[in-house]
Amino acid sequence: IYRPREDGLEPHHGHRPPLTHEIAQLSATLEGQSVSLGGWIFSQRRASASLHFFTLRDTSASVQLVCKDSEISQKLMDFPLESVVSIQGIVRARKQKAKAGPSSATLSTADEVEVEVTGCILLNAADPLPFYASRQEMASEEIRAEHRYLDLRRSELAANLKLRSKVAHIIRCHLHDQKFDEVETPVLLNSSPEGAREFVVPTRTLKPSQIPNDTSLQPTFYALQQSPQQPKQLLIASGATSRYFQIARCFRDEDGRKDRQPEFTQVDLEMGFVEGTGEQGESWECSEFRTLLIRERLGNELDTWSMGGQQVKQVVEGLIRKIWKEIKGIELGEFRCMPYQVAMDVYGSDKPDTRFEMFTLPLGYYPDLSDADLDKVLLDQSQYTVEWMITRSEHAKYLNMDDLRNDHVQAIHIREDNVKSWHTESPFTQKLGLTMTGDGAVTGGGVQPGDIIWLAQRKKVAEGGWTQLGRLRVQMLDELVRQGALKLSDQPNFLWITQFPLFTRADEDKAFLSKGRWASTHHPFTAPMFEDLEDLKGGNVEKVRGQHYDLVLDGQEIGGGSVRIHDANLQEYVMRDVLKLEQDEIARFSHLLQALRFGAPPHGGMALGLDRLVAILCGAKSIREVIAFPKTQAGSDPVFKSPSVVAADVLRDYGLESRKRS
Amino acid sequence: IYRPREDGLEPHHGHRPPLTHEIAQLSATLEGQSVSLGGWIFSQRRASASLHFFTLRDTSASVQLVCKDSEISQKLMDFPLESVVSIQGIVRARKQKAKAGPSSATLSTADEVEVEVTGCILLNAADPLPFYASRQEMASEEIRAEHRYLDLRRSELAANLKLRSKVAHIIRCHLHDQKFDEVETPVLLNSSPEGAREFVVPTRTLKPSQIPNDTSLQPTFYALQQSPQQPKQLLIASGATSRYFQIARCFRDEDGRKDRQPEFTQVDLEMGFVEGTGEQGESWECSEFRTLLIRERLGNELDTWSMGGQQVKQVVEGLIRKIWKEIKGIELGEFRCMPYQVAMDVYGSDKPDTRFEMFTLPLGYYPDLSDADLDKVLLDQSQYTVEWMITRSEHAKYLNMDDLRNDHVQAIHIREDNVKSWHTESPFTQKLGLTMTGDGAVTGGGVQPGDIIWLAQRKKVAEGGWTQLGRLRVQMLDELVRQGALKLSDQPNFLWITQFPLFTRADEDKAFLSKGRWASTHHPFTAPMFEDLEDLKGGNVEKVRGQHYDLVLDGQEIGGGSVRIHDANLQEYVMRDVLKLEQDEIARFSHLLQALRFGAPPHGGMALGLDRLVAILCGAKSIREVIAFPKTQAGSDPVFKSPSVVAADVLRDYGLESRKRS
Known part of the structure; x- marks a missing residue:
């Protein structure tokens, strides 16, 4: 049985006057005109029996409502704050500009005008809120996270989402202008046997057990993409496009690293026919470091990109320039380059803050x-x-x-x-x-x-x-x-770090995979620097630098990429003889090795972290502030309450069960 | 130890002349100019000892190479077909336009010119291919699927991917012009207890068992979003934006339905403050159907949109018009509307082909x-x-x-x-x-x-x-x-189907969920038609029509949407009294019910299937032809070889194990 509200504040259903304006569109030129607005009641004030003031907020701005009709005023006073109303009224120019209202800094106020109310309709009454956007300092972070849809009423957060939308669109427009094709690649990819850092997705497709004489079926899994690395290389190998990009959702089980999210967004691009060496085939030797202290040398002679992939560098710099110009109004200067060994020697970091x-x-x-x-x-x-x-x-x-x-x-x-x-x-x-x-x-x-x-x-x-x-x-x-x-410089300090060692034994994250063997500093598909090719072939692994580049902004890594190995023979040598992968581990890359063998052009690319980039542009402390519904550090979702338990019979369909209680 | 290739066809490393043009950029105005091109050797032909012809293909087009240098000719003849080369040469205008070459229909040929080769560099030699794009009719579908990166060399498929990229960009540009914000919502959402049609993702976050005195831990799961329905409603409820859209990857475990994919892409949008009724609050009564046979009446009087959500209709029609204009050069006429009962009576289908x-x-x-x-x-x-x-x-x-x-x-x-x-x-x-x-x-x-x-x-x-x-x-x-x-009309026949019954007992897909109870025809958030609100409140469930709309093109559903319930009280009544959900089932929607209670504006939206839309625009038989790396009907990935088995110790981290063999 349907039970109406006890307070009588039934939301309006049925016909109502269509909205004529968003608040931000109101200006003194509309003086005297009738308008119909929709929004939230943000404040209520009685000046006298015949004069009430209200603030109406919509997603664009807020405006003062003046009400001289006591019946309408009474209704508007009775509606709880944050109720949604439709307002009919007449635009009045204000003699003085309004003072900054109760709304927060980033939400603009239509301060040239006010609206004299001639009618109002209650669209949805609000229950008392756990907190109010205008007084968010009172709410704990947990309460705000659980009610993210109310926290998003804070104009700062709303502005961040709008900025993010704008940045993503600038990126897409720029890359389309540069003849890139956006191609969607699978999110559901194959799991690796180690399952490192990846999320797996059980399927109802069962496979015969690999145990002899055992006819039972084993569960099978997809894995969520950690990045579109292999699909994009296959795409370039196919020749279907020579300029691929994608703004792609990626997934990594990071065990609650600082300011990381289990799902994140990457601006991913790859180009065919990139160069494989620096323009003069030169690279900079580490043994000449003695005079580094002299700042002029750091600034000049070292600023050479001595690797391949210049085409990627140009595209990414163009993209970043465009974003800073359109969002910040800043024309960026040249991007500096610095070899990894120099960065480590001078700043003790591979993502130095050079400000x-x-x-x-x-x-x-x-x-x-x-x-x-x-x-x-x-x-x-x-x-x-x-x-x-x-x-x-x-x-x-x-x-x-x-x-x-x-x-x-x-x-x-x-x-x-x-x-x-x-x-x-x-x-x-x-x-x-x-x-x-x-x-x-x-x-x-x-x-x-x-x-x-x-x-x-x-x-x-x-x-x-x-x-x-x-x-x-x-x-x-x-x-x-x-x-x-x-006080650090306001001018953003973009810096390319190049000439990373191609292999490492120093990455703890990868140690459990490499089992004491050499590991790829980034991934096994990175090409060696041309100058170090013979060292690689000769087994002088520790001397080999990769054609990898990171883009660093003010001490934060915002992206990285490389020229890839396009030579199947060399790729297999790296996997088999350098990384010492087992035959069945190599077999998992067979599609890539095959694609290289069947006529893959030289190629290279890059990935930029969109969350981080937008957070920097917004001046946000955490990437959570630029994500609509972020997860906590621990990976749980306070709004949708994930993760959660599923029923045993659902697991059964996947050939799974909870581990037996001991 | 590094082993060089036995055939001596080592790929070039090191410096090489930068590319100057894509083939499609070549024209007779470049006559006499030196160019450097990169691409694949598509054909080889000896005319005489001193004259050889080759076809070079890149991602943009193909061109004839003329080689009069016998040494270079010999090299080019020795490179296997589909090898990647860098060509230096001089542009020569052709006296006669080239005949259609061996390339397929959609790949253009630079037919005004040919290139006289002065140098060539082998960038990557190709092993013999399992099939050649120019003769794809010889390869079985399985071979082509396994080597998708070679099948993508077919210019038809490459053109499909480029068109898809273009369509997605048109959509984004149009919606940004219409003041929409693209907001990314979580892919990792919460699983529902039934796990219907959703993919679950195990996490390493274990929860205490719900069995009293049992201290063991239970596995917990995210679920992959089937659509951003709830996040987008929360977003509109927040007021952070009143015009949301997203081109979103969605996931559904469809058990191999015809031409469906486990992951698919949806153009998803939602608007705040949409109308809740037709303009005159009129709707069309089913009992007046007698004269339907008369075509004129079908064409005229019934073409009324008698529901709310006109704003969504306008945006979507504008979007579709834009796409057809830019891609097909077609100015679309008015979109017809037809109530569900009429469509069923006249065409026996809720997605009638009205051509x-x-x-x-x-x-x-x-x-x-x-x-x-x-x-x-x-x-x-x-x-x-x-x-x-x-x-x-x-x-x-x-x-x-x-x-x-x-x-x-x-x-x-x-x-x-x-x-x-x-x-x-x-x-x-x-x-x-x-x-x-x-x-x-x-x-x-x-x-x-x-x-x-x-x-x-x-x-x-x-x-x-x-x-x-x-x-x-x-x-x-x-x-x-x-x-x-x-012969059916070439002119696309767009049709809105409206006034669906809000509840059904006839959906076999949902029967296992509803257990014989009423089920929502689409989802439980769809608002009833205003005219049927009293029937709903009174419990005349079978009479209630929803404010749901499907967009149908030539017999295919390309999208659907609705005005949503924004009244928490009504939403809870529908869940509790009509759908007879248990208290704990309702509790799983608590975030949505709360958001409605805290001042949610009226809202409505729509989702369009991008894969289907692009397939129609490409004239493709299957959505697989517009997806770079599609999965098979059975949900397996022939390239990346998913799904596959994972190690037992990986499962253990998730608190899972394979079901015991019986």
């Missing part, structure tokens, strides 16, 4: 070293060296040393009496027996009393994403910015 | 009935009636009656002697004791010798998607078109 010059350098670059000291450092046979970093006195005073110090890092306070002897205070440097008779005249080097010098051990040939001081540097910059001691 | 006038009508519309006959038919108390359909003699002769006849359908051949007595030959009509003294003067009615009259029983009030004769009609039209006896 501030505080360097993490191997000891060989210390400007006060004498020639004899330098020889000692350079001739030291250990695979380790010491990295050092100076915090200048003007910043040192802001630091809480207890927060920064850790087991791997030493801090030496520089006083008048240890400017040239600080190295005797650290076990890292003591053992080298340095004398420090250099004159410290090199730009930017040397320490002064009041400074802090930080020291840590690192491998001479950098590996992984951070050095000890690299991490410390970021932590320190965050702290200095937070305290107002440092 | 041909062959009607499936209830017996009450038979033009030769006398008034007395009509009374008998109309006063018959049974809930069943008889439907009839005429195949005219010019078509009847093409039909193979054995293919068409079935247990539920009778066919009577009309001869001179049974024109007015055919009804005595069918048990369906015999029992009514008709006399047939009418004069058959009504337009389009009556039978002639040589015709076939088809008869079947149906419910008086139509339910479900087809009547017996409706199915037969489609089968017959297909057959007549196949035999060339009938």
